[in-house]
Amino acid sequence: MINPIYIDQKEILKHYKKPDEHTHKGIQGHALIIGGSYGKIGAVSLSSKACLKTGCGLVTVFIPKCGYTILQTAIPEVMVLTDIQDAIISEITFDVEPQAIGIGPGLGQVVETQNALYQFLKTNRIPLVIDADALNIISKNKKLLALLQPKTIITPHPKELQRLIGKWDSEDEKMSKAVSFSKQYQIIIVMKGAPTRIIDGETVYQNTTGNAALATAGTGDVLTGMISSLLAQSYEPISSAILGVYLHGLTADIALPETGYQSFIASDVIANIGKAFLSLES
Numbered sequence: 001m002i003n004p005i006y007i008d009q010k011e012i013l014k015h016y017k018k019p020d021e022h023t024h025k026g027i028q029g030h031a032l033i034i035g036g037s038y039g040k041i042g043a044v045s046l047s048s049k050a051c052l053k054t055g056c057g058l059v060t061v062f063i064p065k066c067g068y069t070i071l072q073t074a075i076p077e078v079m080v081l082t083d084i085q086d087a088i089i090s091e092i093t094f095d096v097e098p099q100a101i102g103i104g105p106g107l108g109q110v111v112e113t114q115n116a117l118y119q120f121l122k123t124n125r126i127p128l129v130i131d132a133d134a135l136n137i138i139s140k141n142k143k144l145l146a147l148l149q150p151k152t153i154i155t156p157h158p159k160e161l162q163r164l165i166g167k168w169d170s171e172d173e174k175m176s177k178a179v180s181f182s183k184q185y186q187i188i189i190v191m192k193g194a195p196t197r198i199i200d201g202e203t204v205y206q207n208t209t210g211n212a213a214l215a216t217a218g219t220g221d222v223l224t225g226m227i228s229s230l231l232a233q234s235y236e237p238i239s240s241a242i243l244g245v246y247l248h249g250l251t252a253d254i255a256l257p258e259t260g261y262q263s264f265i266a267s268d269v270i271a272n273i274g275k276a277f278l279s280l281e282s
């Protein structure tokens, strides 16, 4: 197994940039989160709120029409664009100019959405984070991988990873398959788990924050929003992945004494992002 670089506070401080006191929302980055389907608008709510709370100046979501009132009510700070369809995404078009896009949370996998993802990937040149159902759609049609720009970030959980790279018999085999996959498509793999590892070609990073409280619905959707936010704020893709994963895990370490493992939920990640950032300043 390749020796990993541990993602601890010392490593993080090589990547973290303090905001400039003269900054304004127009230069703090604009991120677009694309996802949602009927019954899974919550995934986009969580992702876009986490995106804002990670420091992005502007956040827009692209969702099916059925999510419009939900999003505008749940997070008034987020701007909303809708698909022509009510319950699914069928055609991804937007008139904003984001610096980063996160795609996949709650997206669903119906044929119309598969086609919309294909059309989107064919022309997209904006730095991208791909998660959840967008990864599952790509797994069904691996030719889509050739459309990804170098340094695209993918954030699979173990099942999504298996759908992408096939089964493994040992941790060593999983790692060598992931490294080959990362090299072949020149993409960064955030291999979520306990611990989360980040694969960038031959370089492997291993996170040191987080705990089992994170084993709850929506925490991955939150991570997608956090990494997209950092990418939109001009962090390099690898730094966005490293910093996002570290801060995400840290929120659970900070909250644990108050919530215990059982009552921690994805919204508690979002509520503790501020404290996680503050700990970098001490």
Ligand SMILES: NC(=O)C1=CN([C@@H]2O[C@H](COP(=O)(O)OP(=O)(O)OC[C@H]3O[C@@H](n4cnc5c(N)ncnc54)[C@H](OP(=O)(O)O)[C@@H]3O)[C@@H](O)[C@H]2O)[C@@H](O)CC1
Residues within 6 Å of the ligand: 039, 040, 041, 042, 043, 044, 104, 105, 106, 107, 108, 132, 133, 157, 158, 159, 160, 192, 193, 217, 218, 219, 220, 221
């Ligand atoms: N509020 C909302 O709107 C929410 C919406 N969401 C959205 O739902 C969509 C479907 O996403 P999903 O991840 O739930 O389904 P799916 O890809 O079939 O994977 C599930 C299977 O994977 C496995 N598995 C997972 N983790 C593992 C681990 N650490 N270690 C090992 N195995 C692990 C496990 O498989 P098993 O072990 O049972 O075989 C499990 O049954 C997606 O769009 C997402 O964004 C959710 O985010 C929830 C909140």
Ligand SMILES: Nc1ncnc2c1ncn2[C@@H]1O[C@H](COP(=O)(O)OP(=O)(O)O)[C@@H](O)[C@H]1O
Residues within 6 Å of the ligand: 132, 157, 192, 193, 194, 195, 196, 210, 211, 212, 213, 214, 215, 216, 217, 218, 219, 220, 221, 222, 223
């Ligand atoms: N036992 C655990 N210890 C540490 N982190 C965990 C544990 N279980 C899950 N996580 C983290 O929680 C997140 C779950 O992501 P994911 O499975 O995509 O959730 P969802 O799709 O419901 O949003 C990942 O960041 C993963 O690393």
Ligand SMILES: [Mg+2]
Residues within 6 Å of the ligand: 131, 132, 157, 220, 221
């Ligand atoms: Mg997920």
